[in-house]
Amino acid sequence: MTMTALVPLPVVLALFGAGTTLMLSRRPRAQRFVTISILTAIAAIAAILLVEADRNGPQVLWVGGWASPLGIALVADRLAALMLLVSAVVTLLVLLYSLGQGMTGDSRKAPMSVYHPTFLVLVAGVSNAFLAGDLFNLFVSFEMLLFASYVLLTLGGTEARIRAGTIYVVVNMLSSALFLVSLAAVYAATGSLNLAQLSQRLGEVSDGTSLMLQLLLLTTFAIKAAVFPLSFWLPDSYPTAPAPVTAVFAGLLTKVGVYAILRVQVLLFPDSHLSDLLLWAALLTMVIGILGAIAQSDIKRMLSFTLVSHIGYMIFGIGLASAAGISGAIFYVAHHITIQTALFLVVGLIERRAGSTGLIRIGGLAALSPVLAILFFVPAMNLAGIPPMSGFIGKVGLLQAGIDDGSWLALVLVAGGTITSLLTLYAVAKTWSLAFWRTPEQAHEMMLALPGLEEGQEASDDKHEITRHGQHIHMAGTAFGTRELEEARRVIDSDAPDRDLYQRLADNSLPKRLPLSMVLPTTALIAFSLVLTVVAGPLFGFTDRAADDLLERTPYVHAVLGEDG
Amino acid sequence: MCTGPVGDPDRGDRVSANLTLIITASFMIGCGVYLILERSLTRVLVGLIMLGNGANLLFMVAGGPAGKPPIIGTAPTEEMADPLPQALVLTAIVIALGTTAFLLAMAHRSWQLNGNDDVQDDLEDAAIRQLAATDDVSDSHELSQEASAEEDAEEEVYEEEGAEQ
Numbered sequence: 001m002t003m004t005a006l007v008p009l010p011v012v013l014a015l016f017g018a019g020t021t022l023m024l025s026r027r028p029r030a031q032r033f034v035t036i037s038i039l040t041a042i043a044a045i046a047a048i049l050l051v052e053a054d055r056n057g058p059q060v061l062w063v064g065g066w067a068s069p070l071g072i073a074l075v076a077d078r079l080a081a082l083m084l085l086v087s088a089v090v091t092l093l094v095l096l097y098s099l100g101q102g103m104t105g106d107s108r109k110a111p112m113s114v115y116h117p118t119f120l121v122l123v124a125g126v127s128n129a130f131l132a133g134d135l136f137n138l139f140v141s142f143e144m145l146l147f148a149s150y151v152l153l154t155l156g157g158t159e160a161r162i163r164a165g166t167i168y169v170v171v172n173m174l175s176s177a178l179f180l181v182s183l184a185a186v187y188a189a190t191g192s193l194n195l196a197q198l199s200q201r202l203g204e205v206s207d208g209t210s211l212m213l214q215l216l217l218l219t220t221f222a223i224k225a226a227v228f229p230l231s232f233w234l235p236d237s238y239p240t241a242p243a244p245v246t247a248v249f250a251g252l253l254t255k256v257g258v259y260a261i262l263r264v265q266v267l268l269f270p271d272s273h274l275s276d277l278l279l280w281a282a283l284l285t286m287v288i289g290i291l292g293a294i295a296q297s298d299i300k301r302m303l304s305f306t307l308v309s310h311i312g313y314m315i316f317g318i319g320l321a322s323a324a325g326i327s328g329a330i331f332y333v334a335h336h337i338t339i340q341t342a343l344f345l346v347v348g349l350i351e352r353r354a355g356s357t358g359l360i361r362i363g364g365l366a367a368l369s370p371v372l373a374i375l376f377f378v379p380a381m382n383l384a385g386i387p388p389m390s391g392f393i394g395k396v397g398l399l400q401a402g403i404d405d406g407s408w409l410a411l412v413l414v415a416g417g418t419i420t421s422l423l424t425l426y427a428v429a430k431t432w433s434l435a436f437w438r439t440p441e442q443a444h445e446m447m448l449a450l451p452g453l454e455e456g457q458e459a460s461d462d463k464h465e466i467t468r469h470g471q472h473i474h475m476a477g478t479a480f481g482t483r484e485l486e487e488a489r490r491v492i493d494s495d496a497p498d499r500d501l502y503q504r505l506a507d508n509s510l511p512k513r514l515p516l517s518m519v520l521p522t523t524a525l526i527a528f529s530l531v532l533t534v535v536a537g538p539l540f541g542f543t544d545r546a547a548d549d550l551l552e553r554t555p556y557v558h559a560v561l562g563e564d565g
Numbered sequence: 566m567c568t569g570p571v572g573d574p575d576r577g578d579r580v581s582a583n584l585t586l587i588i589t590a591s592f593m594i595g596c597g598v599y600l601i602l603e604r605s606l607t608r609v610l611v612g613l614i615m616l617g618n619g620a621n622l623l624f625m626v627a628g629g630p631a632g633k634p635p636i637i638g639t640a641p642t643e644e645m646a647d648p649l650p651q652a653l654v655l656t657a658i659v660i661a662l663g664t665t666a667f668l669l670a671m672a673h674r675s676w677q678l679n680g681n682d683d684v685q686d687d688l689e690d691a692a693i694r695q696l697a698a699t700d701d702v703s704d705s706h707e708l709s710q711e712a713s714a715e716e717d718a719e720e721e722v723y724e725e726e727g728a729e730q
Contacts, residue, residue: 136653143660150667159678162671166606166684169671173613173664174601180620180657181594187650188582188627 003052007061007074007131010042010084014124018117025113032099035116039095039123043088050081054542058549058559060133069197073133073560078546079330083130083259086334089528090251090341091123093521097345098244100517101352114151122148122248129256133560134194135186138260139179142224146172149253152245153237160240168237175223182216189213196560199267199553214269218261218278225257227315228285231308235292238307239300243348246300250307251341255333258314262329265318266550278319279409286312286420293427299347299357302431306383306424307340313420316413317398324401326547331540332394335382338529339391342379345522349375349514350435359434363443366436368505371519373436378526380432382533384425390533395421397540440505586626593619606672606682610665617661624650624657 017038024030053059058077065071076084098115125145132138150172154165187193189209190201202210219230226234234254238246265272272278289309296302314336317329347357353369354362366373382389395417402414434443532539549555593615600612628650633640635648672682 136656140656140660143664147660147663147667150664154671154674157674162675162678163684166671166675169664169668170601170609170613170684173668174616176660176664177597177613177616177620180617181623183653184620184623184627184650187624187653193653 003048003056004059004061006045006049006052007059007076008063009045010088010127011074011124011131013038013041013045014120014127018120018124021116021120022113025117031113031116035095035120036092038120039088039092042123042127043085043092046081046085046088049076050078050085052076053078053081054545057555060559069192069194069561072137073194073196074131074137075133075195075556075560076131077556077559078542078549079259079262080130082330082334082542082546083255084127086337087123087126087130087252087255090337090525091119091126091248093525093528094244094248094251094341094345095119096524097247097348097518097521098242100515100521101242101244101348115155118148118151119248121145122152126252126256130259133196135183135198136193139176139183142179142256143176145253145256146176149249153241153249155242155245164237164240167233171223171233171237175220178216178223179220182213182220185216186213194560195263195267196557199270199557202268210269211273214264214272214274217264217268218274221257221260221264222281223257225254225261225315226285226308226311227257227261227281228288228308228312229281231285231289231311234308235301235304238304239298243344243351247341247344247348250304250344251337254307254311255314255337258311258318258329258333261315262318262326262550266321266326267553267556270321270551270553272321275319275321276409278315279413282312282315282319283413283416284312285309285315286416290420290423290427294423294430297359299350299359299431299435300344302427303340303343303347306427309420309424310336310340310383313395313398313417316417317401319413320401320405320410321551322401322405323544323547323551324404325398326550327540327543328394328397328401330543330546331390331397331536334539334543335390335394335529335532338525338532339379339382342522342525342529343376343383345518345525346372346376346379349518349522352518353514354435359431361443362435362440363438364436364440367439369514372514375519375522375526376436377432379529380428382529384428385421386425388533390529390536393533393536393540583626583630586622590619590622590626593622604683606668606675606684609684610668610672613668614661614665617657621654621657624654 017034020034021031024034049059053076058075060076061074063072063074098119122145125141125143125148128141128144129138132141150165150169153168154161183193186198189205190198192198192201202213205213223230223233238249241249265278286309289305289307289312293302293305293309296305310332313332314329317325317327317332319325349372350362350365351357353372354365356362365376378389382391385391385395399414399417402410402417597612597614597616597619600608600615603609603612628647630646632646633644635645675682
């Protein structure tokens with residue numbers, strides 16, 4: 001009995017759980033028990049795999065017992081195991097949070113029954129993507145996690161979510177088609193899709209062909225990872241989803257894209273001609289992303305833009321293609337998954353407490369709920385890279401790698417990274433002072449001073465042509481139940497201009513306390529991010545070893561194909 | 566190096582690309598891209614299906630020339646067709662089926678909600694565009710609320726006004 005038997009479990013258990021929870025859809029308690037225990041088990045398995053991969057090298061399992069190059073390989077090396085562990089911890093905490101929130105904020109049965117299975121399929125897809133040892137398996141895992149994400153993003157089928165979901169689904173289907181094209185091209189050129197075999201054979205392929213394959217794969221993954229020119233879908237689609245869903249998307253899905261870029265770039269194309277291109281993309285992603293964040297007036301959208309912006313840091317590390325750069329990128333991915341998820345969870349708490357996330361409508365949250373203020377402040381400062389937190393350490397690692405590299409482009413990137421860090425601080429500080437520092441009265445007065453408020457209201461009613469008949473509402477030729485429409489309105493009008501925090505406080509329509517079941521997972525996740533700070537030394541040692549393995553390539557190839565491979 | 570019927574590195578020599586398949590695939594992908602640029606979700610859907618099927622055809626090109634059925638014992642290994650691309654395409658087709666069904670459901674829901682299935686504009690984006698048009702970028706709190714309920718046409722008018730100022 002070796003540890004390799006554990007390798008497929010994160011995927012198998014999650015899929016098994018998805019089926020079980022679907023059967024248990026009438027029993028919420030049993031569903032919760034199954035989901036929580038499976039996610040805990042996955043986290044434990046990931047931890048074991050991490051130790052095992054660190055001590056004994058990559059753990060490989062050929063699914064179905066096929067002979068070495070024929071079957072489907074699952075590989076848990078240091079990088080994959082670390083990603084697996086961080087994602088398992090994050091998904092577990094997000095699930096606990098969403099239980100506390102009651103999923104989408106209401107207790108209707110329909111969303112309840114699909115939430116657990118879909119969430120587990122998402123986890124299975126993410127785990128499979130990290131473990132995949134061949135490109136087609138990677139494609140299948142992308143499809144798994146994307147399909148789950150389509151369902152989670154459009155949960156409830158309200159107007160705003162359908163609008164956002166449309167863009168998300170179409171963009172991702174396009175990138176899937178592109179992925180298929182690149183797979184066909186890779187197979188035609190090399191006759192294999194196994195990553196280890198490809199790393200040997202791509203060296204024999206002519207330069208032009210290899211460059212084309214690399215560009216195809218990079219474009220595909222850059223769409224998933226939201227790297228600058230391909231990032232526009234993200235701030236458009238993420239913010240409308242329920243808070244825990246946005247949190248897990250922001251934390252994990254883009255990082256799966258980054259992981260794929262890292263894996264392909266280092267393993268398949270070690271002497272890359274495109275490093276400079278990656279560095280330019282990283283610079284533009286960082287700077288343009290953060291400029292977008294500054295312009296936003298909604299916390300969720302602001303965070304979505306910082307998410308895009310900070311993807312640039314990871315691409316920066318990958319583009320440097322040095323051990324220090326790769327190591328910094330891996331550390332930054334681990335840090336950013338935790339911190340970005342934590343921030344979106346906190347935004348969910350803000351939405352619960354203040355009824356809105358629009359900066360023009362809220363204020364005085366620091367006095368209203370000091371706990372919330374601390375929960376926002378710590379990860380926000382961490383995101384901006386204030387010492388001594390992990391954001392600072394990760395950025396220093398990357399900037400140091402850039403300075404070591406010494407080329408003028410790397411130095412430009414170092415400057416760009418520093419500016420981005422400062423602008424991130426500006427963006428979160430602006431959010432802090434508007435949402436937490438000023439009083440609700442000030443916010444209310446400012447909002448009243450806004451021009452064109454009355455006309456806007458009337459225009460919206462005219463446009464929808466709403467008429468009421470008892471329990472039904474007729475809108476644009478279609479009849480709806482009142483409850484359905486109310487839920488739709490709750491999402492669309494979550495920022496309704498006539499109801500800001502000041503008024504809501506006045507008519508007492510807000511919950512007085514935050515549910516502990518939401519605060520605790522958030523606190524736990526923030527604590528986890530602080531633990532990353534405390535163990536930053538050993539963690540950086542680990543990512544250094546992971547980066548060395550990746551750049552050397554032989555540990556991975558030998559583990560998959562055998563010593564003589 | 567490990568080799569097998571699938572993993573034969575010299576295989577590239579005997580693959581002669583099938584031009585008909587390539588032209589068909591590129592035609593389908595071209596049509597797909599054109600249709601994706603439409604606003605109506607059903608047309609986008611047809612475009613995505615064409616795009617996906619075009620990509621699937623490329624696997625047929627990648628699989629090399631046709632051969633005997635790849636069942637061990639029925640024919641010599643050299644004469645067999647490469648089974649792997651067909652397995653890949655099958656998987657891709659199944660996935661495409663699921664996604665298509667989901668997108669159809671979304672188009673239907675969009676029609677229920679709006680009376681059409683056009684892809685809608687993002688309201689927050691429109692609000693920020695409006696800010697830029699009125700040159701109010703410095704005061705983040707002066708967000709015009711009109712944005713939350715406006716039509717494209719109104720917005721263009723607004724932008725023109727902004728330009729005149």
